[in-house]
Amino acid sequence: xxxxxxxxxxxxxxxxxxxxxxxxxxxxxxxxxxxxxxxxxxxxxxxxxxxxxxxxxxxxxxxxxxxxxxxxxxxxxxxxxxxxxxxxxxxxxxxxxxxxxxxxxxxxxxxxxxxxxxxxxxxxxxxxxxxxxxxxxxxxxxxxxxxxxxxxxxxxxxxxxxxxxxxxxxxxxxxxxxxxxxxxxxxxxxxxxxxxxxxxxxxxxxxxxxxxxxxxxxxxxxxxxxxxxxxxxxxxxxxxxxxxxxxxxxxxxxxxxxxxxxxxxxxxxxxxxxxxxxxxxxxxxxxxxxxxxxxxxxxxxxxxxxxxxxxxxxxxxxxxxxxxxxxxxxxxxxxxxxxxxxxxxxxxxxxxxxxxxxxxxxxxxxxxxxxxxxxxxxxxxxxxxxxxxxxxxxxxxxxxxxxxxxxxxxxxxxxxxxxxxxxxxxxx
Amino acid sequence: xxxxxxxxxxxxxxxxxxxxxxxxxxxxxxxxxxxxxxxxxxxxxxxxxxxxxxxxxxxxxxxxxxxxxxxxxxxxxxxxxxxxxxxxxxxxxxxxxxxxxxxxxxxxxxxxxxxxxxxxxxxxxxxxxxxxxxxxxxxxxxxxxxxxxxxxxxxxxxxxxxxxxxxxxxxxxxxxxxxxxxxxxxxxxxxxxxxxxxxxxxxxxxxxxxxxxxxxxxxxxxxxxxxxxxxxxxxxxxxxxxxxxxxxxxxxxxxxxxxxxxxxxxxxxxxxxxxxxxxxxxxxxxxxxxxxxxxxxxxxxxxxxxxxxxxxxxxxx
Numbered sequence: 083x084x085x086x087x088x089x090x091x092x093x094x095x096x097x098x099x100x101x102x103x104x105x106x107x108x109x110x111x112x113x114x115x116x117x118x119x120x121x122x123x124x125x126x127x128x129x130x131x132x133x134x135x136x137x138x139x140x141x142x143x144x145x146x147x148x149x150x151x152x153x154x155x156x157x158x159x160x161x162x163x164x165x166x167x168x169x170x171x172x173x174x175x176x177x178x179x180x181x182x183x184x185x186x187x188x189x190x191x192x193x194x195x196x197x198x199x200x201x202x203x204x205x206x207x208x209x210x211x212x213x214x215x216x217x218x219x220x221x222x223x224x225x226x227x228x229x230x231x232x233x234x235x236x237x238x239x240x241x242x243x244x245x246x247x248x249x250x251x252x253x254x255x256x257x258x259x260x261x262x263x264x265x266x267x268x269x270x271x272x273x274x275x276x277x278x279x280x281x282x283x284x285x286x287x288x289x290x291x292x293x294x295x296x297x298x299x300x301x302x303x304x305x306x307x308x309x310x311x312x313x314x315x316x317x318x319x320x321x322x323x324x325x326x327x328x329x330x331x332x333x334x335x336x337x338x339x340x341x342x343x344x345x346x347x348x349x350x351x352x353x354x355x356x357x358x359x360x361x362x363x364x365x366x367x368x369x370x371x372x373x374x375x376x377x378x379x380x381x382x383x384x385x386x387x388x389x390x391x392x393x394x395x396x397x398x399x400x401x402x403x404x405x406x407x408x409x410x411x412x413x414x415x416x417x418x419x420x421x422x423x424x425x426x427x428x429x430x431x432x433x434x435x436x437x438x439x440x441x442x443x444x445x446x447x448x449x450x451x452x453x454x455x456x457x458x459x460x461x462x463x464x465x466x467x468x469x470x471x472x473x474x475x476x477x478x479x480x481x482x483x484x485x486x487x488x489x490x491x492x493x494x495x496x497x498x499x500x501x502x503x504x505x506x507x508x509x510x
Numbered sequence: 511x512x513x514x515x516x517x518x519x520x521x522x523x524x525x526x527x528x529x530x531x532x533x534x535x536x537x538x539x540x541x542x543x544x545x546x547x548x549x550x551x552x553x554x555x556x557x558x559x560x561x562x563x564x565x566x567x568x569x570x571x572x573x574x575x576x577x578x579x580x581x582x583x584x585x586x587x588x589x590x591x592x593x594x595x596x597x598x599x600x601x602x603x604x605x606x607x608x609x610x611x612x613x614x615x616x617x618x619x620x621x622x623x624x625x626x627x628x629x630x631x632x633x634x635x636x637x638x639x640x641x642x643x644x645x646x647x648x649x650x651x652x653x654x655x656x657x658x659x660x661x662x663x664x665x666x667x668x669x670x671x672x673x674x675x676x677x678x679x680x681x682x683x684x685x686x687x688x689x690x691x692x693x694x695x696x697x698x699x700x701x702x703x704x705x706x707x708x709x710x711x712x713x714x715x716x717x718x719x720x721x722x723x724x725x726x727x728x729x730x731x732x733x734x735x736x737x738x739x740x741x742x743x744x745x746x747x748x749x750x751x752x753x754x755x756x757x758x759x760x761x762x763x764x765x766x767x768x769x770x771x772x773x774x775x776x777x778x779x780x781x782x783x784x785x786x787x788x789x790x791x792x793x794x795x796x797x798x799x800x801x802x803x804x805x806x807x808x809x810x811x812x813x814x815x816x817x818x819x820x821x822x823x824x825x826x827x
Contacts, residue, residue: 271744278715282526284626284648284687354627400604400625402646 085109085121086501091130091462095137096435097451106135108458111501115454130462133495136434138170138459140441140450142260142338143314143386144411146203148194150179155391155479158198163478165505167411168494170459171202171449175235176213183208183219188227200504202449202459204230209248209259215239218248225255231445233260238296240266245299249309258445260312263296264362273402275363279348285401288363290318297321301328304335312444313337315388317362319372326381336444338386339373341417342408342484350484356397356404357484377436378428384441387414391480409483412476416490419465430465458501467493513538517816521633521640524649525691533695539812540659547807556815557586560617566643567593567623572779572803573643573652577620580810608632618818639817647682652813653778654688656806657735658696660798664774665732670697675727677759678737678786679708682744685778686737690716703727704759707748724759725768733774736761739786752785762788774798
């Protein structure tokens with residue numbers, strides 16, 4: 083019998099409206115209400131005095147790169163980076179090589195997860211074959227093989243007839259479609275947000291309309307066909323408004339926002355630093371504020387990292403040629419604490435809710451809470467401790483973080499998955 | 511002014527970061543060098559023994575030749591490599607290409623590249639001067655320097671309040687951007703003109719006017735700078751055809767009367783005769799197009815000289 087006793091932490095469990103100093107207990111990988119005196123004697127004790135104890139974070143959007151691009155990240159390294167970031171459940175995107183558009187690929191990913199992952203990694207299956215947006219992938223079979231949601235991961239189906247049939251079909255299996263909302267014709271060859279900075283830097287810019295149009299497309303399809311579509315990494319103020327109005331009409335859409343979109347703007351690209359090259363791009367201050375507003379009023383359901391590792395060799399190029407994507411699992415907590423809590427926009431419990439039970443609810447996962455009987459996925463962190471983001475401190479195989487070289491505040495001390503301590507800062 | 515004292519940079523990456531004093535330093539030196547262009551003995555010893563490499567990833571007539579002439583007039587040895595002839599087509603990175611050129615004992619690199627930001631990128635890890643001969647749609651600093659040098663010759667050294675109209679495809683133009691920065695620093699009033707899809711109003715953030723009507727744009731102008739218009743991949747969705755462009759925004763004998771009689775006509779070249787500018791105007795007395803080209807030699811001599819001088823005086827022997 084394995085017994086865990088986390089003592090004296092500030093326990094924040096938004097799902098149960100708990101925010102008080104206390105203890106958290108687990109037996110054989112599941113949370114329990116209490117321990118007997120005998121059990122307490124046998125327990126593996128963690129002293130959480132001065133620390134926050136909360137449910138393990140849930141990330142709905144993560145590129146783990148395996149199979150296919152193991153130099154950037156593997157399920158092993160990505161899961162360890164996730165644990166360091168306080169994430170105990172991550173949803174892996176389907177743009178692997180080969181893509182997760184067939185049962186064999188899903189089975190391989192599930193096997194790799196069992197063998198190598200230290201946390202709960204949930205695979206997604208593609209919506210269309212080869213993610214090309216032309217023919218539906220065998221969605222039902224992908225679900226049976228282990229896919230928990232459907233997404234073309236980084237690609238957006240451009241043909242609305244195909245998207246309609248795909249979301250209807252996925253809905254039949256109770257699967258949510260996660261969409262990267264982008265009108266490809268408007269963003270062809272573009273590398274940043276279209277605006278003052280793209281004019282200044284001489285780079286082609288992606289207009290907000292490219293996202294807004296696909297967000298609208300998805301809202302309309304969801305409204306007409308009753309399919310749940312989850313809108314990934316919202317970056318445009320206008321899109322936040324579209325989603326708000328859709329939710330007012332009870333349309334079944336949900337949305338996520340990333341730590342980088344709520345903390346950075348296009349001005350960060352002034353030096354052509356490719357660590358800021360991402361899609362959807364960093365936009366204006368107005369967009370950034372609108373996304374935060376969306377998180378505050380519930381229009382945007384949760385935070386997701388969109389963790390997209392790339393090696394230094396790949397990013398060390400002329401801006402036009404570098405790949406898109408930011409490393410985000412290990413910095414998410416610190417950045418969100420700064421942007422949302424230290425700025426006094428929301429309290430700590432609300433932030434934890436955005437990282438735990440709210441993302442879990444999008445996919446109806448039994449995660450993100452400290453309910454007795456739930457898996458013992460627990461994150462323990464110090465909201466004030468500083469750490470320097472560097473090649474040495476990052477566990478991810480890649481270091482393409484926009485915060486590279488900077489010191490951030492807020493640091494995970496330990497992470498438990500199914501009652502096992504899978505990350506301990508004392509070991510670093 | 512003591513031009514050398516004003517110039518404290520190893521590289522010339524763009525106009526946006528230059529101060530007014532730095533611009534004046536270049537003009538001062540360029541005037542001196544211009545005086546040598548008509549002498550019998552045109553060579554100066556300033557860069558004797560230097561190896562200057564022209565790395566041109568995009569086609570060029572004027573800029574490439576002008577830099578070669580400028581370098582050789584200063585007694586440097588100029589060598590040119592074109593993109594498709596270099597190992598860049600074999601997948602060698604720009605970083606490695608530049609480090610190799612430096613290892614081959616080059617003293618100055620002049621680079622034209624299709625990616626915006628590439629000159630700045632290079633200047634960060636190369637010890638020798640990097641002169642930007644055009645980086646994507648970002649900047650073409652020596653073009654703006656020779657354009658403003660020409661304007662100063664013709665309109666007087668103080669360009670404050672002078673009305674300059676830049677006409678054409680501004681969105682994709684590095685010449686336009688560099689000229690916007692230079693002209694604003696010199697106090698000129700800049701108007702950008704062309705179709706809305708090629709001249710977005712957002713440019714007004716940089717302190718310029720944006721007009722989509724040709725007549726209004728050229729009526730009070732002291733000089734009109736024309737840009738080459740192309741209906742190619744990058745702009746093919748931005749306007750219907752060259753014919754439509756020519757009839758709405760082309761400068762021709764028929765609408766030349768909209769210009770003030772003494773207004774200058776400028777163009778960085780190459781000209782699409784009959785499209786943005788017709789032959790009558792291109793070859794008329796108002797056109798200073800060929801003078802721009804000659805001034806380009808003097809200006810580039812000044813830039814090479816100042817950057818080399820800075821390095822020579824700030825490096826251990």
